[in-house]
Every structure is written in C-alpha cells, then in structure tokens.
Amino acid sequence: MPELPEVESVRRSLAPHVIGRRVVRARARRRDVVRGKASPGALLEGDRIRHLHRRGKQLGIEGEGGxxxxxxxxxxxxLLTADRSRRYPSHTHVVWKFDDFDDLQSTRGLLFRDPRRFGGVWTFPSLEHARRERWDELGPEGTEISSSDLSRALAGSRRRIKSLLLMQERVAGLGNIYADESLFRAGVSPWRQANSLEPEEMADLARSIREVLVSASDRGGSTLSDEGYVNADGEPGSFQDELRVYGRGGASCVRCGGELAQDRLEQRSTVWCPTCQP
DNA sequence: ACCCGCACCTGTAAGC
DNA sequence: TGCTTACAGGTGCGGG
Structure with missing residues (x-):
C-alpha cells in the first residue's frame, strides 16, 4: 500500500503524538513481525522518543537512548495511535504504551498493525546501524532527485523505465501508483528502455517524480478504497483525486482526451496514455 | 542482464 | 445468498 507520500504522511501525523513521550511498555504480540532483537528494550521500552525519520518508504523511530x-x-x-479505552484492532502485532501523566487528551499508545504481514519492524542499537544495514542501499530520495541523480540511477540499463523506477536501490520512494503518475506527467512511456531517454526527458522525469511525491505528501497521500491507507490519526489522504492515470485504464486522458491504455508490465498493473506517452 | 513466475498473507470485490 | 476467483499500493528469490 504505502509509498513515500503515505509514509511521510504517517510520519507527520504521528510526530505530535509521540515525540517526547516515554514508552513505559513495549511488546511484540507476534514475534515474527520483529526482525532483530524483539526485547522490550530494543523496542524502546523505558526510552523517550526523540525523533521520527523517513528514508524512502521506511520510517525510523529514534529513542533518546540512541x-x-x-x-x-x-x-x-x-501505525496508529491508540486510546486506552478501545480494544486493539485485528492484526495488531506490536504495541507501545506511553506514560501519559494526567493529560487526558493525549495518546495512550502506538500500534503497528499489518493484516498481510508484508511489512515489519527492525530494531537497531543506533541510527548508524539502521543506516548501514537498511538505508545505505537505497537510491536517492525521490522527493529531491535531480536530473543527474536520475541519469546516474538509470545508467546503462536497457530495462523498461518503469521497472527501474520501482527498484528502491535506484530511486527511493516510488511504488506502482506514483511511478505511473510520474511517467504520465513527464510524457514518457513506461515501456521505454531506460537508456533511450534523452537528457530533456530525463530532466522532465526527475521533475515529475519530485512534484508528484511532494504534492502527494502534502495532500496526505492517496487512499484508494475504504479500508485502505490512513495516517496515524486514522484519516485518509486526498491525493487520489489528483491521480491522472492510476486506476483510470479505459477512461479518457486528462490531457488529450484519448483512451488510457492498461496492461501488465512485469506483473504490475500499468496505465498510460499512448498518445501523450509515445 | 533481464524477465517471468511465484511466494509471502489477508481482505475485498467481481463473477457465476 | 453463497461459493470461487482474481486482484491489491511491496519485496525477494529461483530459474530460464
């Protein structure tokens, strides 16, 4: 589900609830969802939360103990904030409880739930370790990628451009939705070989990636159906109203009015405009 | 190097 | 109203 804008929206919505709060109890209800140490200490029990990081589609929760x-x-x-009075939703795998003093308005805890369990939680002794073991291998952040960054990331590959955009080690943050949206806005067909892009197309594509990811983040991400993505407050995003191709196969192109094509590109549903993206 | 198929899971929606 | 099937925003692996 979540690509960079959704993860960034979670980060922003979560921050006011958790920064500075002390974790009085942390528990993994399902151990296999936690990789690395699953001890309460590794899950920041006893720590205050100092900062929330994001790298690509991943979120980092840093404790004051490091x-x-x-x-x-x-x-x-x-990641959802939890009220003490309510029961945990189904598929809640990790629970953090906060010291709430006597502030009746504030959040009592934080939950990680994940019905399909494709996600997970990794614990590290320090930010250095997290970077070295998980973040260093990611490509440049899509939100700030320059034309030359993108050229370097795609260098020499004859693969289809969309396949490469989905690889986090090339560009961090794009998933199926925003890859299609970026390509449409740049006027580049998802089927083009990466090494066939002209410098001007590369610049257009880099700009489109930045614009799509930044504006989607500012709109709280995309929520496609109910029971879909919500931020830490349980609120949906609104960027789904701005999607120009994703989910619109067979409908008319917002730019030329022609019919949008839909097909599978390496097992991923792909929508594009054959006229605007030759 | 590249692409395909499939696997990991559960939920939902469409089709019969 | 069932029951079955296909598909879903992410990733990773083996094989051709």
Missing amino acids: GVIVVHLGMSGQ
Whole structure:
C-alpha cells in the first residue's frame, strides 16, 4: 500500500503524538513481525522518543537512548495511535504504551498493525546501524532527485523505465501508483528502455517524480478504497483525486482526451496514455 | 542482464 | 445468498 507520500504522511501525523513521550511498555504480540532483537528494550521500552525519520518508504523511530526502530509498512501496514479505552484492532502485532501523566487528551499508545504481514519492524542499537544495514542501499530520495541523480540511477540499463523506477536501490520512494503518475506527467512511456531517454526527458522525469511525491505528501497521500491507507490519526489522504492515470485504464486522458491504455508490465498493473506517452 | 513466475498473507470485490 | 476467483499500493528469490 504505502509509498513515500503515505509514509511521510504517517510520519507527520504521528510526530505530535509521540515525540517526547516515554514508552513505559513495549511488546511484540507476534514475534515474527520483529526482525532483530524483539526485547522490550530494543523496542524502546523505558526510552523517550526523540525523533521520527523517513528514508524512502521506511520510517525510523529514534529513542533518546540512541536505539532505533525501523518500520516498513509493506502493503497493508499501519501505525496508529491508540486510546486506552478501545480494544486493539485485528492484526495488531506490536504495541507501545506511553506514560501519559494526567493529560487526558493525549495518546495512550502506538500500534503497528499489518493484516498481510508484508511489512515489519527492525530494531537497531543506533541510527548508524539502521543506516548501514537498511538505508545505505537505497537510491536517492525521490522527493529531491535531480536530473543527474536520475541519469546516474538509470545508467546503462536497457530495462523498461518503469521497472527501474520501482527498484528502491535506484530511486527511493516510488511504488506502482506514483511511478505511473510520474511517467504520465513527464510524457514518457513506461515501456521505454531506460537508456533511450534523452537528457530533456530525463530532466522532465526527475521533475515529475519530485512534484508528484511532494504534492502527494502534502495532500496526505492517496487512499484508494475504504479500508485502505490512513495516517496515524486514522484519516485518509486526498491525493487520489489528483491521480491522472492510476486506476483510470479505459477512461479518457486528462490531457488529450484519448483512451488510457492498461496492461501488465512485469506483473504490475500499468496505465498510460499512448498518445501523450509515445 | 533481464524477465517471468511465484511466494509471502489477508481482505475485498467481481463473477457465476 | 453463497461459493470461487482474481486482484491489491511491496519485496525477494529461483530459474530460464
């Protein structure tokens, strides 16, 4: 489910609830969802939360003791704030409870739930470890990728451009939705060989990637159906209203009015405009 | 190097 | 109203 804009929206919505809060209890209800140490200490029990990081589609929760929890939401993962009065939703795998003093308004805890369990939680003793073991292998952040960054990331490959855009080690943050959207806005067909792009197309594509990811983040991400993505407050995004190709196969192109094509590109449903993206 | 198929899981929606 | 099937936003692996 979540691509960079959804993860960034989770980060922003979560921050006011968790920064500075002390974790009085942390538990993995399902051990296999936690890779690395699953001990309460590794899950920041006893720590105050210092900062929330994001790298590509991954979220990092840093404690004042230096420990870091990396959360990857996969397809169906959610980080939700929890009220003490309510029962945990189904598929809640990790639970953090906060010291709430006597502040009745504030969040009592944080939950990680993930019905499909493609996501997970990784614990590290420090930010250095998290970077070295999980983040260094990622490509440049899609939100700030320059034309030359993109050229370097795609260098020499004859593969179809869309396949490469989906590889996190090339560009960090794009998934199926925003890859299609970026290609449409740049006027580049998803089927083009990466090494066939002209410098001007490369610049257009880099700009489109930045614009799509940044504006989607500012709109809270895309929520495609109910029971879909929501932020840490349980609120959906609104960028689905701005999607120009994704989910619109057979409908008319917003630019030329022609019919949008839909097909499978390496097992991923792909929508594009044959006229605007030759 | 590249592409395909499939696997990991559960939920939902469409089709019969 | 069932029951079956296909498909879903992410990743990773083996094989041709």
